[in-house]
Amino acid sequence: MKTAPESTQGTGTPDRWQSAGHLAVLAATACWATSGIFVSFIMASSNVSALALAFWRDLFTFAILFVSLRLLRPNWLRVQRSDLKWLAGLGSIGVGTFHVFWNLNVMLNGVAVATVQQAAMPAIVSVTAWLLWREPLTVRKMAAIILTFTGTLLVTGLDALGEISLSLPGLLVGLATPVTYAAYSLFGKPVAGRYRPLAILTYGFGFGALTLLPFQFFTPQPWPVPNLAWVYFAILIAFCTIIPFAAYMFGLGRLPASVAGTLAMAEIPFAAFYAYVLLGERLVSTQLAGAALVVGGVLLLFWRRRPGSQNRGIRVQRESANGQEIEVVC
Secondary structure, eight states, rough: OOOOOOGGGGGOOOHHHHHHHHHHHHHHHHHHTHHHHHHHHHHHOOOHHHHHEEEEEEHHHHHHEEEEEEEEOOOGGGOOOGGGHHHHHHHIIIIIIHHHHHHHHHHHHHHEEEEEEEETHHHHHHHHHHHHHHOOOHHHHHHHHHHHHHHHHHHHHHHHHHTTOOOHHHOOOOOOOOHHHHHHHHHHHHHHHOOOOOHHHHHHHHHHHHHHHGGGGSSSSOOOHHHHHHHHHHHIIIIIIIIIHHHHHHHHSOHHHHHHHHHGGGGHHHHHHHHHHHHOOOOOHHHHHHHHHHHHHHHHHHOOGGGGGTTOOOOEEOOOSSOOOEEEEO
């Protein structure tokens, strides 16, 4: 059975490392939640398509990171050849392909349905992490997943979902969206504790740009770009891309992939809050209740057992890599 690197296993990580991981992922979601606002500003101030914007976002992010690290920390860019498969999967599937399916999902199904379908990501990550690395599927994790998914459903709006009729292409794209979204956590987990987060992002966004490059031959490219759009684009690269992706990768190195993936759903209430404060969008009672459920699911992952209860629970015998039997308490 394959295992994640020892430094990324959450079981032996000190509490302060886990707390830092939780806060890093939440900080990442707070930044990610603003990306939709700046993407809408860019599209409103320039004639750029969503597919072209995704490509230039990935390419500029890669270029800035690569040049910066090459000049300041060139040793960070050194990776083992055996890890290139993880970095390529992270970039081509978790970044590039996800952007393609997300854009198609929004076009075919609308933002509301696409957001709910994307919220299936934590469940996919949890099950896959259990199969690959034996991360325990505890009752607490499953309850957090259910709370965050239900909350996302309510925040998105049940009335909007009721008016949608999914076609076969829309259904297939909707299934591919959370799978490719989950790939970022799954492919990033094996390398998160081995390399610097900025180095991982450099390779990830480089492979992501390569994945999106062929689509650009069939996509209109905006030129010239208004100065205001360049300002919004710079904010999108720095505040909505480099900072949150690096923070998430930092947290992923200190948390189980299933926990980090579920915490990422905090982006939903953050986005709703920003839309209310910055864009003047009204939040109805069901959306507020949904936001509360998502927050509840996130807080559930912060819950700690009492010191005297660490030996309680279900004991499972599992064979370790060296053939010895070890006892795990769930």
